[in-house]
Amino acid sequence: xxxxxxxxxxxxxxxxxxxxxxxxxxxxxxxxxxxxxxxxxxxxxxxxxxxxxxxxxxxxxxxxxxxxxxxxxxxxxxxxxxxxxxxxxxxxxxxxxxxxxxxxxxxxxxxxxxxxxxxxxxxxxx
Amino acid sequence: xxxxxxxxxxxxxxxxxxxxxxxxxxxxxxxxxxxxxxxxxxxxxxxxxxxxxxxxxxxxxxxxxxxxxxxxxxxxxxxxxxxxxxxxxxxxxxxxxxxxxxxxxxxxxxxxxxxxxxxxxxxxxxxxxxxxxxxxxxxxxxxxxxxxxxxxxxxxxxxxxxxxxxxxxxxxxxxxxxxxxxxxxxxxxxxxxxxxxxxxxxxxxxxxxxxxxxxxxxxxxxxxxxxxxxxxxxxxxxxxxxxxxxxxxxxxxxxxxxxxxxxxxxxxxxxxxxxxxx
Numbered sequence: 001x002x003x004x005x006x007x008x009x010x011x012x013x014x015x016x017x018x019x020x021x022x023x024x025x026x027x028x029x030x031x032x033x034x035x036x037x038x039x040x041x042x043x044x045x046x047x048x049x050x051x052x053x054x055x056x057x058x059x060x061x062x063x064x065x066x067x068x069x070x071x072x073x074x075x076x077x078x079x080x081x082x083x084x085x086x087x088x089x090x091x092x093x094x095x096x097x098x099x100x101x102x103x104x105x106x107x108x109x110x111x112x113x114x115x116x117x118x119x120x121x122x123x124x125x126x
Numbered sequence: 127x128x129x130x131x132x133x134x135x136x137x138x139x140x141x142x143x144x145x146x147x148x149x150x151x152x153x154x155x156x157x158x159x160x161x162x163x164x165x166x167x168x169x170x171x172x173x174x175x176x177x178x179x180x181x182x183x184x185x186x187x188x189x190x191x192x193x194x195x196x197x198x199x200x201x202x203x204x205x206x207x208x209x210x211x212x213x214x215x216x217x218x219x220x221x222x223x224x225x226x227x228x229x230x231x232x233x234x235x236x237x238x239x240x241x242x243x244x245x246x247x248x249x250x251x252x253x254x255x256x257x258x259x260x261x262x263x264x265x266x267x268x269x270x271x272x273x274x275x276x277x278x279x280x281x282x283x284x285x286x287x288x289x290x291x292x293x294x295x296x297x298x299x300x301x302x303x304x305x306x307x308x309x310x311x312x313x314x315x316x317x318x319x320x321x322x323x324x325x326x327x328x329x330x331x332x333x334x335x336x337x338x339x340x341x342x343x344x345x346x347x348x349x350x351x352x353x354x355x356x357x358x359x360x361x362x363x364x365x366x367x368x369x370x371x372x373x374x375x376x377x378x379x380x381x382x383x384x385x386x387x388x389x390x391x392x393x394x395x396x397x398x399x400x401x402x403x404x
Contacts, residue, residue: 003353008324009361011353013280017191028190030211065321075321075361076185076278083212088141089393093325107326108390114330115158118387118397121334 012074020072023060026050027077036084065092128226128302131173132383132402133310133376134166135340135369136259138182138252141392143214146258162386162398163259169383169400170260175309177223178268179230179295181372182252182313183277183365185210188244194279195242197291199234200272201227205249217254223269226302230271233298239291247272256313268309275371277314277364285355286348288367292374299375312372314365316387318394321361328395332358333387336366337399341382344373362394369399379404 010016017024026047029035039046047057059067063085068078082092094104142159145151151160187210189195203224207216231243249272257266273295276282283291299308316333319325336359339346347370355364373380380401389395 003351003357006324006353006357008322009319009356010322011280011356011361012278017279021191024186024191028186031187031209033209036211066323069321074186074191074278079320080186080211088212089320093320093393096321096323096325104326105390108328108393111328111330111389111395115388118330118334118337119385121338121385121387 010069016072016074018072020074022051022053023056023068023071023073024077026052027073027081030080030084040084065096128299128304128306128308130296130299130308130310130376130403131175132169132380132400133312133372134260135312135372135397135399136256137315137391137394137396137398138255138313139392139394139396140212140214140251140255142255142259143251146255146262147215159386159388159391159396162388165384166260166398166400169402170309173307173309175268176306177226177271177308178266178311179226179271179273179299179308179375180253180256180311180313181273181275181292181368181375183368184274185250185252185278187250188248189274191279194276195274196276196283197239198242198244198247198274199227199231200244200247201231202245202247205247205253205270205272207250207254208248210250214251217258218265220249220257220266221269223271225304226299226308227271229302230295230298233301234291234294237294237297239294252313256311260311273371275368277362277367280352282352282364282367284348284352285350285367285370288370289344289348289374292371293377295371296375296377310372310375312369314368315359315363316366316395316397317359317363319360319362320393324360326393327360328389329358329360329363330389330395333395333397336369337385337387337397340369340373340399341380341401344370373401376401376403
C-alpha cells in the first residue's frame with residue numbers, strides 16, 4: 001500500500017492477515033452458537049485449540065480491541081467475538097477512542113447537520 | 127434481450143436488521159432512514175423487476191481468509207442466510223436465477239475477469255437487509271444473483287477495476303437472451319470506520335461527491351487509490367467499491383430518481399440512491 005500512514009487507521013493487508021490468521025479463524029468459528037458456548041465455558045482451552053499467540057491470548061483476555069487489531073485481528077471477525085458479550089460497534093468504538101459510549105454516540109450524531117445538504121445535493125443532477 | 131431498469135444502492139448496516147426485527151421503523155432515531163425507502167419501493171412497484179443482481183461484500187460468513195476471492199458470483203438455485211454471531215435474525219431462503227448467473231459468469235470471463243463461481247453461497251446481512259428494506263414483510267418477488275467484492279483483505283480491487291467489472295457484467299446482462307427485467311442493487315457504505323483510534327469518522331463532503339459522481343461521472347471516483355478511499359471514507363467506507371461495480375452495470379447515462387442521506391445509523395453515514403437508465 002503506497003502513501004503515508006493514515007492516523008488511527010490500520011489496513012488489513014497480507015502482513016496482518018498472516019499475523020492474525022489463528023485469531024481470525026477462532027473468531028470466524030463464533031458464527032456457530034455451539035462454538036460460542038464452548039469458548040465461554042473455557043476461554044483459555046478454546047484459544048489454545050486455535051493456536052493463538054501469547055499476544056493474541058492476552059488481547060482476548062483483556063477484551064482490548066486495539067490490542068486485538070495490533071495482533072492481526074480483522075474487525076469483521078472481532079465483531080463476532082464482541083457479540084458474545086453483547087457489545088455493539090458503538091461500544092467498541094467508545095473503547096478504541098477513549099470516549100464514553102454516550103460521548104461516542106453524540107459525536108456521531110453531530111454529523112446529522114449535513115443530512116439535508118447532502119440529500120439535496122442531487123437535485124441539480126436530476 | 128433482458129432489460130436493465132436501473133439501480134438502487136443502499137447501506138447495509140447490521141443494526142438496521144435489528145430495527146426491522148423490533149419494528150422500530152417509526153421510532154424517532156430510525157424514521158428518517160426508513161422513510162427514505164418509500165420512493166424506492168414505489169419505483170420497484172412501478173417497474174416490477176424479475177431479477178435483482180446484488181453487489182455486496184461478505185463479512186466473514188461465507189468466505190473466511192483461507193480463500194478470499196476478489197470477485198465471486200453466486201450460481202445457486204437458493205441462497206440461505208445464517209447466524210453471523212451477533213444476533214441478527216435470518217430470513218427465509220431466497221431464490222436464485224442460475225440462468226442469469228451463468229450468463230454473467232460466461233460473459234465476464236470472456237471479458238477477462240476471472241471470477242470465482244459459487245454453487246453454494248451463504249448470504250449475510252449485506253444481502254438480507256437490502257432485500258428486507260426494498261420488499262418489507264414479504265419474500266422478495268425477484269430471483270437474485272449475488273456478486274461479492276473483496277472489501278475485507280487488502281489488496282482490494284481498485285475503483286477503476288470495479289467500474290470495468292461492472293461494465294462487463296452490464297454487457298453480459300445486455301447480451302442475455304430473455305425478456306426479463308433486471309434491477310441492480312448495490313450495498314454498503316457510505317463513510318464509516320469501525321476500527322482503530324479513528325473509529326467513528328464520517329465524511330459528508332466526500333459522501334456527497336460520491337453520490338453526485340455516481341449519477342453520470344463515475345470516472346471521477348476511479349482516480350482514487352484504495353488508500354485514498356480509506357483516508358476519505360474510512361476503513362469500511364471502501365464498500366463504495368460495491369456501488370461503483372453496480373454503477374458500471376448501468377452503463378453510460380443515468381437519471382437520479384431519489385436520494386436519502388442520513389447520519390448516523392449506528393456508526394455509519396447511511397445513504398440510498400435510485401438511478402434510472404436515462
